[in-house]
Amino acid sequence: DIQMTQSPSTLSASVGDRVTITCxxxxxxxxxxxxxxxxxxxxxxxxxxxxxxxxxxVPSRFSGSGSGTEFTLTISSLQPDDFATxxxxxxxxxxxxxxxxTKLEIK
Amino acid sequence: VQLVESGGGLVxxxxxxxxxxxxxxxxxxxxxxxWVRQAPGKGLEWISFIRRKDFAExxxxxxxxxxxxxxxxxxxxxxxxxxxxxxKTDDTAMYYCSTCSGSFDSWxxxxxxxxxx
Numbered sequence: 456d457i458q459m460t461q462s463p464s465t466l467s468a469s470v471g472d473r474v475t476i477t478c479x480x481x482x483x484x485x486x487x488x489x490x491x492x493x494x495x496x497x498x499x500x501x502x503x504x505x506x507x508x509x510x511x512x513v514p515s516r517f518s519g520s521g522s523g524t525e526f527t528l529t530i531s532s533l534q535p536d537d538f539a540t541x542x543x544x545x546x547x548x549x550x551x552x553x554x555x556x557t558k559l560e561i562k
Numbered sequence: 563v564q565l566v567e568s569g570g571g572l573v574x575x576x577x578x579x580x581x582x583x584x585x586x587x588x589x590x591x592x593x594x595x596x597w598v599r600q601a602p603g604k605g606l607e608w609i610s611f612i613r614r615k616d617f618a619e620x621x622x623x624x625x626x627x628x629x630x631x632x633x634x635x636x637x638x639x640x641x642x643x644x645x646x647x648x649x650k651t652d653d654t655a656m657y658y659c660s661t662c663s664g665s666f667d668s669w670x671x672x673x674x675x676x677x678x679x
Contacts, residue, residue, distance in 0.1 A: 456625075489665035491606075498658055498672055499598075499606065504665040542606055546664035549622045551596075551608040 457481050457545050461554035467562040472533045476557045478526045478543035487547040490519055490528045493556075494539045502541075503528065533559075563587040563668045567659050570673030573649055583642040583659030583670055590640035591615060596662035597633060597644045599655040600672075607655075610644060611662055627653075649677045 458481035468474050478488065486506040491499040501510045503519035506526055516531040530537055538561050543554040569581040583595065594617075597610045610633040611622045621633050632645040642659055654677045660666035 487664060491666070493606075498669040499666070500669070501665055501667055504663075504667075510667075544606075544608075544665065549611070550624045551611075551664075553606045553608070556605045 456550050457484060457548060457552055459543055459545055459552050459554040461541075461543055461557050463557060464555065465558045465560060467560045468533055469562045470533050470535060474530050474533060474559065476528045476541055476543075476559075478521075478528070478554050480524045480526075480545055480547075483523045484545045484547035486522045487545055488519075488521070488526050489544045489546065490517075491542045491544065492537075492539050493542065499542065563661075565659055565661070565668060565670035567657060567670040567673035570657060570675045572676045572678065574679050575649060575651055575677055577649055578645070578647045579649065579675060581644040581646065581657055581659075581673055581675070583644075585640045585642075585661075588640075588661065588668075590635075591637040594662040595633070595635060595642040596660050596666055597631075597642075598658045598660060598666060598669075599653075600658070601652075601655045604655075608666075612642065646675070649675075651677050653677050 460479045462477050488506045490503040493499040507519045518529050540556045540558045542556050564586045566584045609624045609627050612633045613620050630648045634643045656672040658672045660669045
């Protein structure tokens, strides 16, 4: 299986900050990568697919980049609603796998 | 788009449970469907996928559930199922269904399965 590794595991930031989360794949996955946001007690929500395509309705402060084995999710200016856990996921091949998650906390 | 999971609950190890994912607001037959689970306090784990009818409704499963869990679908009713047999304590988790195009596009709210004696 393809292993997905996110860094950092925890990130402390303030409203208005620009933050970046990194996701690395154990082998090339081309651009078959998605990002999700999960708030406590809620289902995950798709933010970005195919590495950089913003899902409909997702604010433009979210952006994704990368290909091959290294990917990033950037939030350009943190809003209070953005404090949550973020997961990357590869869908290059089965078994689909997720990163372990990055918890974004208020500083 | 709405997905609603049901069928979770408390079950003893070794027993079976069937989860349902009832959809509305979509043309169900146009979508692949997936199940994803999340153990308490842990991350997300994809467990099962079923393709559309025009891809013969073929399935994929994670190694952790292969041979024990079976995904199926009823296009006439817009429902996806997850039959879970030989349940283990490690299967305790929130189970989510989602529309699935590689990425998990729309999600239900989840149904909690607790496996304990």
